[in-house]
Amino acid sequence: MTISLHVNGQAHDLDADPDMPLLWALRDLLGLTGTRYGCGEAHCGACTVHLDGRAVRACVTPLGRAAGRRVLTIEGLSPDGRHPLQAAWVELAVPQCGFCQAGQIMCAAALLAANPRPSDAEIDRSLAGNLCRCGTYTRIRAAVKKAAGTGGGP
Amino acid sequence: MTRDLSRRGFLAGLGLAAGGLAIGVRGGRAFLIADARAAPGDAALAPNPFVHVAPDGTVTIVCHRSEMGQGVRSTLPALIGEELGADPSRIRVVQAVGDRRYGDQNTDGSTTMRRGHYEELRTAGATARVLLVAAAARRLRVREATLVARDHAVHHAASKRSIGFGALVAAAARLPVPPPGKVTLRPVAELTRLAGDLPLLDAPAHVDGSAVFAADVRLPGMLTAVIARPPVLGGTVATLDDRAARAVPGVRDVLRLPAPSGPPRFQPLGGVAVLADHPWAALRGRAALAITWDHGAHAGWNAAADRAALAAAVAAPGKVVRAVGELDRALAGADRVVRADYHVPYLAHAPMEPPAAVARVDGGRCEVWACTQNPQSGRAEVARALGLDERDVTVHVTLLGGGFGRKSKPDFLAEAALLARAAGAPVRVQWTRDDDLRHGYYHSSCAQHLAAGLDARGKVVGWLHRTAFPSIATTFAPGVTHGGDGELAQGILDLALDVPAVRCEVGAATAHARIGWLRSVHNINHGFAIGSFIDELAAATGRDPRELWLELVGPPRLVTPADAGVASNPNYGESLDRHPVDAGRLRDVIERVTARADWSAARARGRALGLAAHRSFVAYVGVVVSVVHDRSRRGPPVRADEVWITIDAGRVVNRDRVRSQMEGAVIFGLGLALHGEITARDGQIEQASFRDYPLLRLPEAPRAIHVEIVDSDRPPAGVGEPGVPPVAPALCNAVFALTGTRVRALPLARASLPAAPMAMPAPT
Numbered sequence: 001m002t003i004s005l006h007v008n009g010q011a012h013d014l015d016a017d018p019d020m021p022l023l024w025a026l027r028d029l030l031g032l033t034g035t036r037y038g039c040g041e042a043h044c045g046a047c048t049v050h051l052d053g054r055a056v057r058a059c060v061t062p063l064g065r066a067a068g069r070r071v072l073t074i075e076g077l078s079p080d081g082r083h084p085l086q087a088a089w090v091e092l093a094v095p096q097c098g099f100c101q102a103g104q105i106m107c108a109a110a111l112l113a114a115n116p117r118p119s120d121a122e123i124d125r126s127l128a129g130n131l132c133r134c135g136t137y138t139r140i141r142a143a144v145k146k147a148a149g150t151g152g153g154p
Numbered sequence: 155m156t157r158d159l160s161r162r163g164f165l166a167g168l169g170l171a172a173g174g175l176a177i178g179v180r181g182g183r184a185f186l187i188a189d190a191r192a193a194p195g196d197a198a199l200a201p202n203p204f205v206h207v208a209p210d211g212t213v214t215i216v217c218h219r220s221e222m223g224q225g226v227r228s229t230l231p232a233l234i235g236e237e238l239g240a241d242p243s244r245i246r247v248v249q250a251v252g253d254r255r256y257g258d259q260n261t262d263g264s265t266t267m268r269r270g271h272y273e274e275l276r277t278a279g280a281t282a283r284v285l286l287v288a289a290a291a292r293r294l295r296v297r298e299a300t301l302v303a304r305d306h307a308v309h310h311a312a313s314k315r316s317i318g319f320g321a322l323v324a325a326a327a328r329l330p331v332p333p334p335g336k337v338t339l340r341p342v343a344e345l346t347r348l349a350g351d352l353p354l355l356d357a358p359a360h361v362d363g364s365a366v367f368a369a370d371v372r373l374p375g376m377l378t379a380v381i382a383r384p385p386v387l388g389g390t391v392a393t394l395d396d397r398a399a400r401a402v403p404g405v406r407d408v409l410r411l412p413a414p415s416g417p418p419r420f421q422p423l424g425g426v427a428v429l430a431d432h433p434w435a436a437l438r439g440r441a442a443l444a445i446t447w448d449h450g451a452h453a454g455w456n457a458a459a460d461r462a463a464l465a466a467a468v469a470a471p472g473k474v475v476r477a478v479g480e481l482d483r484a485l486a487g488a489d490r491v492v493r494a495d496y497h498v499p500y501l502a503h504a505p506m507e508p509p510a511a512v513a514r515v516d517g518g519r520c521e522v523w524a525c526t527q528n529p530q531s532g533r534a535e536v537a538r539a540l541g542l543d544e545r546d547v548t549v550h551v552t553l554l555g556g557g558f559g560r561k562s563k564p565d566f567l568a569e570a571a572l573l574a575r576a577a578g579a580p581v582r583v584q585w586t587r588d589d590d591l592r593h594g595y596y597h598s599s600c601a602q603h604l605a606a607g608l609d610a611r612g613k614v615v616g617w618l619h620r621t622a623f624p625s626i627a628t629t630f631a632p633g634v635t636h637g638g639d640g641e642l643a644q645g646i647l648d649l650a651l652d653v654p655a656v657r658c659e660v661g662a663a664t665a666h667a668r669i670g671w672l673r674s675v676h677n678i679n680h681g682f683a684i685g686s687f688i689d690e691l692a693a694a695t696g697r698d699p700r701e702l703w704l705e706l707v708g709p710p711r712l713v714t715p716a717d718a719g720v721a722s723n724p725n726y727g728e729s730l731d732r733h734p735v736d737a738g739r740l741r742d743v744i745e746r747v748t749a750r751a752d753w754s755a756a757r758a759r760g761r762a763l764g765l766a767a768h769r770s771f772v773a774y775v776g777v778v779v780s781v782v783h784d785r786s787r788r789g790p791p792v793r794a795d796e797v798w799i800t801i802d803a804g805r806v807v808n809r810d811r812v813r814s815q816m817e818g819a820v821i822f823g824l825g826l827a828l829h830g831e832i833t834a835r836d837g838q839i840e841q842a843s844f845r846d847y848p849l850l851r852l853p854e855a856p857r858a859i860h861v862e863i864v865d866s867d868r869p870p871a872g873v874g875e876p877g878v879p880p881v882a883p884a885l886c887n888a889v890f891a892l893t894g895t896r897v898r899a900l901p902l903a904r905a906s907l908p909a910a911p912m913a914m915p916a917p918t
């Protein structure tokens with residue numbers, strides 16, 4: 001079955017099962033590997049992308065549900081890797097292994113788009129579904145606040 | 155893939171230009187790679203290059219260690235580059251394949267900067283510098299002592315002449331390498347960039363998604379495999395009906411993996427693999443397999459009985475491994491004896507990136523790309539599984555999405571290799587999260603019994619510590635019944651204790667799963683029990699825990715094996731001359747961390763603080779945790795709101811990455827203390843997702859983690875692991891301060907804590 005997908009501003013026609021999770025279509029059919037697999041069951045957030053501007057878990061989003069809607073992945077977040085969140089992430093040296101970080105940033109980007117000056121509690125709540133086994137949480141909080149212009153120096 | 159042992163083979167394999175200056179090190183001695191054949195002993199052990207300067211001046215640093223979040227790919231180029239005098243913008247980093255000619259590549263045991271590696275890496279950079287300076291001296295006809303290497307050039311100040319590194323390479327590569335001892339390292343003050351925070355070179359690739367982890371590697375014609383592994387260790391397939399699986403669109407093949415034999419070691423577990431065009435088809439195919447299993451010898455393993463057996467093992471005397479004075483007499487004559495039993499469950503590593511490997515088999519050769527902490531053991535295991543010579547196996551190391559010890563076990567590399575050969579196509583093996591949790595190399599569960607005799611004034615006059623845990627050695631050899639010295643030296647044989655009578659014993663324990671090492675290993679268990687027990691003794695005697703810690707550690711002194719009452723102290727592979735057991739350094743981190751946390755005043759104000767300290771991987775760490783009541787979430791009604799951690803790891807290279815390792819260790823330690831628990835039922839691991847095996851989440855993370863790195867010029871110690879052990883006991887001690895409930899069995903989520911504040915002052 002042909003599914004039309006709009007990813008990072010580009011249209012793709014995919015011949016795929018509409019039940020296939022968006023995660024695998026992005027990673028294995030389109031080669032957009034910045035969206036990571038961490039659990040496949042919406043428990044970790046490593047696969048977070050935007051669907052029409054809202055953060056979703058690509059691992060439990062069937063391709064059929066994404067069809068015809070705007071999908072944004074980490075590769076499309078900014079043309080040059082200088083989205084304020086990306087810049088803050090580099091400046092505060094947030095990543096350790098880095099595996100969770102694309103998902104963290106995509107989740108934070110959706111938060112800031114909806115709520116440009118989130119409180120600590122709002123940041124915690126929005127990113128509660130994004131695990132980081134390396135334990136970069138305190139730097140994640142600081143980087144979100146830095147990008148939002150609400151503090152967060154090193 | 156390269157089998158060429160010549161210089162050109164090395165260099166081409168790393169993408170290095172010919173005609174450059176390539177320096178390797180081995181055993182503290184540097185070599186020009188052109189001189190590889192002159193290296194002592196086995197030619198196969200000739201050094202591989204660590205630093206290469208190309209004729210265009212590009213400096214390449216070969217990163218022989220795996221990057222898993224500790225920042226080694228940023229640290230090595232800074233350390234070697236500073237010693238060389240290179241411009242950071244002209245340094246590039248290439249990742250080494252697994253090859254014994256790099257020496258130890260096992261990124262494990264917090265070893266990258268210790269065991270002499272710090273000096274070796276600097277020697278590589280210094281040797282290149284010395285040769286470039288010597289070449290410049292000849293060119294300029296001046297004495298070497300009048301020259302300075304800095305900013306990618308050699309400068310002669312008196313005549314204001316400079317020559318760039320690139321222009322000196324050809325001449326430098328023809329000069330003899332100075333013998334060991336003749337290469338002078340720079341004074342540390344000259345390594346100016348190391349005094350500040352080094353940039354994190356991989357950060358841009360992490361934030362734009364371009365970083366390449368194992369599952370991101372693509373080969374033409376590659377199939378993706380997921381594997382149904384025996385649910386019980388040692389189980390085998392009894393019957394298999396794969397018709398439904400083969401009918402799933404995209405599934406290409408269903409293959410059986412050979413059953414392992416003997417101890418688990420690093421062998422694949424066996425089972426049935428579904429190979430497909432993409433992971434979705436492979437996952438659906440696996441779900442459609444109808445398999446019945448012969449569960450084998452471990453099908454009777456159950457969590458409650460396992461725990462009872464461990465507890466029984468420490469209820470009676472065990473094998474004595476440490477003895478000072480007359481403990482029985484000391485306890486009999488004590489004013490009172492305090493006893494406590496502790497339990498730590500099995501734990502899983504759960505790196506965010508589950509294991510994955512891509513393999514291609516081509517005739518008699520195999521090439522693997524994997525998120526491995528140890529490409530050398532990966533190479534050996536793949537060679538064993540395929541019946542190949544190691545030289546015909548190449549293991550490329552991708553970035554690791556966390557390792558924590560799991561990825562130093564290369565079973566998943568061998569799975570990919572076996573399947574690639576059987577399928578006649580490149581194969582990526584993808585572990586799912588439930589695979590990762592159910593088929594791990596688990597951190598050993600541990601029961602401990604501690605007893606202390608107190609005199610009338612509350613002074614500890616006798617100390618008994620019994621431990622029992624399935625040994626890691628059970629994974630590698632049959633008939634292992636007790637933990638070994640290397641395991642007991644993790645907090646028991648090496649504890650500085652100023653008590654006149656001490657006895658430590660180890661009890662027997664049986665393994666029913668693959669037991670492995672997890673970040674800080676048995677120090678988690680021993681640090682928890684010791685750190686909790688000292689707090690219990692303080693509570694029992696009405697003393698400030700800080701004062702009791704300092705009293706028990708005793709005055710500043712070096713504790714020899716004889717003082718400790720042990721036959722020997724393996725000491726993490728370090729000599730006791732270079733890395734003694736230093737009670738003064740343990741005291742120092744206790745004093746520093748409590749000072750920074752304002753321990754006495756904050757406690758007086760009613761703040762619930764807990765303290766613990768621990769020496770591991772020859773580093774010293776003190777931790778203070780503050781907890782508050784928090785019923786905003788499900789789970790334990792307490793939260794660590796602020797944490798102080800002080801590490802003395804000797805000389806550190808990358809301060810920011812040491813800080814981030816401490817932050818990560820705090821989160822890792824809080825996570826295991828609050829939630830970590832792997833259990834078995836009928837031989838099968840019960841946890842299969844992050845719902846069953848929760849990790850710490852952002853709302854549970856402290857508001858602040860204050861890291862202090864002790865300024866020191868002592869030899870570098872470990873960093874990646876030592877932050878973890880004191881966290882769980884400090885947390886539980888703070889919980890005691892807050893609630894009056896003593897948690898002796900982890901995880902804390904299982905403890906019943908009072909739902910409402912007791913008659914304790916509200917936290918400030």
Ligand code: FES
Nearest residue numbers: 038039040045059
């Ligand atoms: S992979 Fe989607 S939430 Fe974990």
Ligand code: FES
Nearest residue numbers: 097098132133134
């Ligand atoms: S940085 Fe490693 S999991 Fe978050």
